[in-house]
Amino acid sequence: MRRSNHTAALLGAALLLACPARDENGRSTAATPEGKPAFDPHTPTVVEPPDTTLADARESAHHVVFADRTSQAYLLLLDGPSPKKPTRDELAKLVTKRMPAAKYEAELGLLHKLVAAVPPPPGFEGLPEDEKARLMQEDLLGLHIDIFPMAPQGEEPLIAMELLTEPVLTRDLSPEEHAALLTRKWAVLLRADYRNQYAVRGLRLLQTLVRVYAIEHKAFIHDPDTNETMSTVSFTRRRLKATIGNIADQIAVVPFPDDDGKMRLTTRGMRRFGSVDLELHSLPRDPAILDRASGLLLGVAYRMVREGEFNPQGFAVEADDVIDVTRRDIEQAYAGHRAKLAPCDTCADPLPIHLVERATKPTDAHEHVVARVVAPRAESDAAEYDHGAWALSAMDTLLGAQ
Secondary structure, three states, X not given: OOOOHHXXXXXXXXXXXXXXXXXXXXXXXXXXXXXXXXXXOOOOOEOOOOOOOXXXXXXXXXXXXXXXXXXXXXXXXXXXXXXXXXXXXXXXXXXXXXXXXHXXXXXXXXXXXXXXXXXXXXXXXXXXXXXXXXXXXXXXXXXXXXXXXXXXOOOOOOOOHHXXXXXXXXXXXXXXXXXXXXXXXXXXXXXXXXXXXXXXXXXXXXXXXXXXXHHHHOOEEEEOOOOEEEOHHHHHHOOOOOOOOOHHXXXXXXXXXXXXXXXXXXXXXXXXXXXXXXXXXXXXXXXXXXXXXXXXXXXXXXXXXXXXXXOOOOOOOEOOOOEEEOHHHHHHHOOOOOOOOOOOOOOOOOEEEEEEEXXXXXXXXXXXXXXXXXXXXXXXXXXXXOXXXXXXXXXXXXXXXX
């Protein structure tokens, strides 16, 4: 497969990482104690537990549950004098101005609904039963609006300077845009609470609102989950599209040194889909292999987004014990950016995989679960299981032998 610019930059940097005590941006973890960012715009992802309580913690790790509801936030970075926090009415008028009804009629009505939605209290606490029942059928749960100074007096910066100057995280900005980015003094927070329904409609509508606001105010857009900062042009290009499911534009696949001296690839950003982040570990320090592994991991990510759609009957959605990943899943994850995978006479489709939650690491997203991609339990539970060998074989199965 042809390597994307983002993947190539990350994989090239991966081989230069000499110490595991660094975070996903190559910084010392001392800059973010216990891996927790100074500013976390997310509320904890809400996950309904499985009906059966599992006494054995090891067994529990093999049961990956999707979120009942989740959220995504963006920070819109503004310059100039202290702006006022936008009101819902102002956002609604801006949406109408920027999106003529004749062209965006269906989306416009839904976007107005999201803008007007006041977030319910945690757990719907204190709401009448009929309102709780109504919210259980809704996918657009609320929009949070706030404003923050980039450098609060006497406090840590809202966004660490190294995140705004790191080349990979700001790769879509021109030199002129990058210079302008460093002058921004204010950040407007737009965060939507929603469910994974209708091709993750809540996320797509939020991205439309963010794009409209950023264009109007000439703002840069910072994603606190992946730590990327974008212009409106690149943000628009990478927005989630219901028709193609371009997951590779929504998440980052980040390389880290593994405990065994090899490499691991971990996603950042699956929270926005109500899913755990994913990891493929025990990989050789070979950029070509890491690129193939990224493709496999993104195929699994695409499958997770599809399988995690909310059950309106209120039952928790749990990932299947064995998930079948296909070549088509990988193509869909990269949709809009890569040609289809080359024909492969030796490939076998689908590839069965299993997910198992691993212990928290300092480099993980704040309060978010990571699950490792492994062979089905009949193989991976065995004492003689060699995960590194399985991972290489899995890539050959879906992508062809190197």
